Amino acid sequence: MSTITGYEVFDVRFPTSRSADGSDAMNKDADYSAAYLVLHTSEPELTGCGFTFTIGRGNEICAQAIEAWLPRLVGRDLDTLDPAALHREFKTDSQLRWLGPEKGVIHLAVGAVMNAVWDLAAKRAGLPLWRLLAEMTPEQLVDAADLSYLSDALTRDEALEILRRAEPTRADRIAELSKTGYPCYTTSAGWLGYSDDKLRMLAEEAVAEGYKHLKMKVGGDLAEDRRRLTIAREVIGPEGNLMIDANQVWDVNEAIENVRALADFNPLWIEEPTSPDDVLGHAAIRKEVAPIGVATGEHGMNRVLFKQFLQAEAIDFLQLDACRLASVNEVIAVQLLAAKFGVPVCPHAGGVGLCELVQHLSIFDYVAVSADLTGRVTEFVDHLHEHFVDPCQVSDGAYVLPSQPGYSSELRRTTLEQYAFPGGTEWADTDHGRTALETLDTRPTDGLRWAVGGL
């Protein structure tokens, strides 16, 4: 019998705030981080790796929450470890559920653990995750999807119908994507903290590399937003797609006013115009700024929120996040909802490792759920990929189909030794590390690992 034998949890942090990478109107000093776990098994070399993404302080809280879910996994038989059943087991732990329910740290932690479980399942099957999913039957997929609280918008039968409609032509779309890749756009040029020269240079590079979309951060000073958008529109040209992203800094009426003041740049969408929880606010904004589209979802806490965004006709683009939702089980549910309502899913990515994950989700979405590329484009940021064992590949503005087994979620051991907080070489005995530690009343670890069990 093959079993899960133990686990390691790491608080991994990259000191990205040094270079203003990732800076926007809300998040001025992000240290891209991953609360990361490795499930070890009794099979040689077989592990399951997963994480949730944070931007620095508080990553240790996610590590603590991940730890809370893990002891029960040690000793489980890999042959009977069903990700759908495990997800239901996590959802029905009433004591831990209280901390959300289904939102915030405890939900991020379920996402991280289930990401590792799906990685393990795909590696054991010898398939990249997107293909593992694309080989499941409609019935298996609906069983894996978390459809609870959704039946007023999407019944199980409707979900099955969507999947069955796409099933006969899955192979055609896999063949198509094998040639073209899955379309993506880049945010690499658009961070608020970059100078005009750096912005223009990066935007020109992006266009030269084949991108047809550019996304710019806005929401600081309006005159500066206009100056930066002028450069971006010049570079992408009148026919190119320019998106703007306010990262939640506005109240509803402020958002309407400010987006109207930027309407002459003809943006494709305004992203995160206000609180990510405000379904009715987004619906009001969408009505007032049309034909500019409204996009949100990177802080979309769970499927019940997305259900309402769709029911209220509040969004034109649904930007789910691979780590904010509780892994593949909840992602499939949201993809099915979006397909029912005819709204394109354009996942959020960037940070650390989000690109590695969402490529699998977008490819699966097209192959087995939406069967449509209209209006679809998935985020890509060229950042920190070198830390992954199986980094995503982008070519001509498209994600190349991953071919290695798993969810592309495994960090290199050398990265853990360098960036684990606070014991990694990048943090221990450095000025940046000492500053970060002032705000962390840290606990004893073995230096690199937040927690270890069973090993």
Next chain:
Amino acid sequence: MSTITGYEVFDVRFPTSRSADGSDAMNKDADYSAAYLVLHTSEPELTGCGFTFTIGRGNEICAQAIEAWLPRLVGRDLDTLDPAALHREFKTDSQLRWLGPEKGVIHLAVGAVMNAVWDLAAKRAGLPLWRLLAEMTPEQLVDAADLSYLSDALTRDEALEILRRAEPTRADRIAELSKTGYPCYTTSAGWLGYSDDKLRMLAEEAVAEGYKHLKMKVGGDLAEDRRRLTIAREVIGPEGNLMIDANQVWDVNEAIENVRALADFNPLWIEEPTSPDDVLGHAAIRKEVAPIGVATGEHGMNRVLFKQFLQAEAIDFLQLDACRLASVNEVIAVQLLAAKFGVPVCPHAGGVGLCELVQHLSIFDYVAVSADLTGRVTEFVDHLHEHFVDPCQVSDGAYVLPSQPGYSSELRRTTLEQYAFPGGTEWADTDHGRTALETLDTRPTDGLRWAVGGL
């Protein structure tokens, strides 16, 4: 100069699951718990005590999150420590904000820390918290309230207008409540896990004690729900108020069907019929089950959610929670929203310590915000009050006005020695403790304290 000199954090758990106290359709085995902190100061005997409430496992995650906010408080001058400014400082920590934003564990932790800060402010002023608030001007209260993301529903001027209207008659209402107390209802009889005999006995006791409302848990087997409601309606009589509480177990259409099947018991409200995040779902249910009212809020994650419940006309009773919201700053904002929309606030209580907190909030609401008792009744559960230094007092179905300085949030030291997890005498070397520890890969503490700083 008086300063904050240090802090202690405790993971306090009461093994209430042994007696099925607190059992409902969602939460079958709650161990009522508090992630609790004490702020120590340079003034003799002056501390600030606060907590958030959980139901067992995961309480350590909240303790970890509380710890993340505390190092920055050590050394602060008490004379310049403004709870409103501190709340804004917490809200603008972008790295920790990512973990919510404003929801789940990180928001519970802000609530716990700010509860301690408000307790400290009230103790230093020598006033019970409700009176400290009732002596603030409308301008001071609006400055303390967190009105961000609310301006499409409630402007600052509208908030001021509500408070100014009530200001001249505050003293009258304080005099009134000093005689009558603030009306409450009891859930003590209604837990799902109790036998019919125990239910009838407790319900009869409640009526004898002067209560005019009884709340019953439903959402298990429909025939059992009907049998238990028959007993409760017999005891409270045809004119008494009977409420039912499903604790989120239904989908939207299931909720409509099941509430209609219980309509002949003439319930005043159905509480938590479905996901606490589902604004549009509650609106649909309310429309279909009228004239039965819809109530929710104990899992209401933040003011943006409550804004939408009110905008969508989704609820008849708003049941905010003193620990789920980010303390007094967010509670005042929600009370102001509710006053604007004319919906009564009937706070959630019970658990451990929630009654101690919400009595202050309800009294303040009547004195300075709503100026109205119509439809208002605050929950009370007769449970675990003996662990508090200043326990709430109930008489003739009403909370007696607290008179001691502070927020009534301080636990007895003997309680900490007995119930701190895992080192307290109730947990260490007991069977119940060993079972609980199997699911916690716990960390080293000094036995009783999760974290200590500055002392």
